[in-house]
Amino acid sequence: MRHLISPLDLSLEEMDYILTLGQKIMEEPEKYAHVCDGKKLATLFYEPSTRTRLSFEAAMLNMGGKVLGFSSADSSSAAKGESVADTIRVISSYADICAMRHPKEGAPTVASMYSEIPVINAGDGGHNHPTQTLTDLITIKTLMGRLDNLTIGMCGDLKFGRTVHSLINAMVRYTRVRFVLISPKELQIPEYLRKEVLDAGKIDYIETNELEKYMPDLDILYMTRVQRERFFNEEDYIRLKDSFILDASKMQYAKEKMYVLHPLPRVNEISTEVDKDPRAVYFLQAKYGVYVRMALILSLLGLDEKKIFKDSV
Ligand code: NCD
Numbered sequence: 664m665r666h667l668i669s670p671l672d673l674s675l676e677e678m679d680y681i682l683t684l685g686q687k688i689m690e691e692p693e694k695y696a697h698v699c700d701g702k703k704l705a706t707l708f709y710e711p712s713t714r715t716r717l718s719f720e721a722a723m724l725n726m727g728g729k730v731l732g733f734s735s736a737d738s739s740s741a742a743k744g745e746s747v748a749d750t751i752r753v754i755s756s757y758a759d760i761c762a763m764r765h766p767k768e769g770a771p772t773v774a775s776m777y778s779e780i781p782v783i784n785a786g787d788g789g790h791n792h793p794t795q796t797l798t799d800l801i802t803i804k805t806l807m808g809r810l811d812n813l814t815i816g817m818c819g820d821l822k823f824g825r826t827v828h829s830l831i832n833a834m835v836r837y838t839r840v841r842f843v844l845i846s847p848k849e850l851q852i853p854e855y856l857r858k859e860v861l862d863a864g865k866i867d868y869i870e871t872n873e874l875e876k877y878m879p880d881l882d883i884l885y886m887t888r889v890q891r892e893r894f895f896n897e898e899d900y901i902r903l904k905d906s907f908i909l910d911a912s913k914m915q916y917a918k919e920k921m922y923v924l925h926p927l928p929r930v931n932e933i934s935t936e937v938d939k940d941p942r943a944v945y946f947l948q949a950k951y952g953v954y955v956r957m958a959l960i961l962s963l964l965g966l967d968e969k970k971i972f973k974d975s976v
Contacts, residue, residue: 664779665781665963666775666784666963667782669784669793669829670796670832671832672793675836677962678833681797681959682800686805686954688957689805689954692725692954695971697726699960699961699964700727701728702728702729702759702760702964703723703729704728704732704759704761704960705731705732705758705762706731706734706761706762707750707751707763707764708785709765709766710736711735712734713927715762715764715785715794716764718949719762719783719785719794719956721953722953725957726957726960747763747765748773751763751777756779759964760780760781760960760963761780761783767787768787770788771784786825789890790825791825792826792828793829794956795826795830795926795952797952797959798949798951798952798955799830799924802922802944806922810837811837812839813840814840814842814883815881816877816878816880817830817842817844817846817885817887818874818885818886818887819845819850819887819906820889821844821846821852821887822849822853823890824887824890826926828852828856831856831860835860835861840866841866842868842869845873845877846870846906850903850906874909878913878916878917879916879917881918882920883924884909884921884924886909886923886933887925888928888930889903889932904931907932909932910934911936914942919942920942921942922942922944923940923943923944923945924948925945
């Protein structure tokens with residue numbers, strides 16, 4: 664049985680398989696309308712979410728499956744003190760696969776140790792968010808036609824942003840990928856990523872607080888929200904929250920073929936005037952997230968193309 668806790672749980676070949684399957688589903692979604700008939704997905708969300716939870720649910724519903732779950736810790740037995748281990752033991756007999764979001768780093772790993780069904784990490788604290796990474800990768804692959812030979816700017820809260828951590832971990836496996844890490848000093852990437860991933864892998868990267876200066880070099884600009892809920896005090900958040908605001912004047916410095924991604928939700932970091940720029944693809948990215956989650960669910964359930972279409976081939 665497979666789980667997805669970190670993007671590195673998938674080999675490069677498995678990752679490419681899921682992205683390619685996601686693209687096939689995108690082209691012919693109706694072909695997959697019944698591939699999960701009779702299957703159930705549980706969404707166990709101990710932290711707020713709009714896109715991740717609903718895109719998981721849409722993914723399962725699109726394939727004929729059913730969904731059950733909760734969308735806040737308050738509405739589950741966690742509020743009574745139940746452990747994640749006990750919850751997952753029970754959910755294992757209610758569903759075939761589950762997606763879990765939790766404010767504590769490592770909670771989905773604990774769940775996977777007690778689970779009898781595949782566990783997908785839908786975001787654990789400031790740590791990882793592998794299905795957002797799959798969403799980011801399918802967007803880049805579809806729009807740029809490749810995942811190698813790219814200069815990727817990441818801007819905003821690189822310290823607490825779990826989507827940033829997972830995306831860096833996944834992208835360093837492709838060749839000639841260069842990072843421009845744009846943040847205030849206090850919100851730079853965690854030390855373990857710098858040392859164990861970037862330095863150890865001899866990856867080309869720079870850390871800076873200048874967005875305009877590096878804008879002309881970028882193929883992708885990955886904007887992120889300052890993660891208010893992970894700050895220890897509100898004053899620091901208020902001081903740092905508007906460090907970078909992408910607006911139309913800054914977009915003038917970008918290449919014609921440069922795409923702006925954002926995992927969403929956006930607060931102030933991208934001015935709404937940028938939305939009409941054809942290079943702003945964050946809403947399209949959210950849409951692609953459904954297709955790639957469909958592909959992931961199929962893979963983790965062991966439903967490969969041969970198996971699901973055995974009657975028609
Ligand atoms: C992200 C998350 O939850 O980490 N959102 C998402 O899943 N699309 C990013 C964020 O909350 O800023």
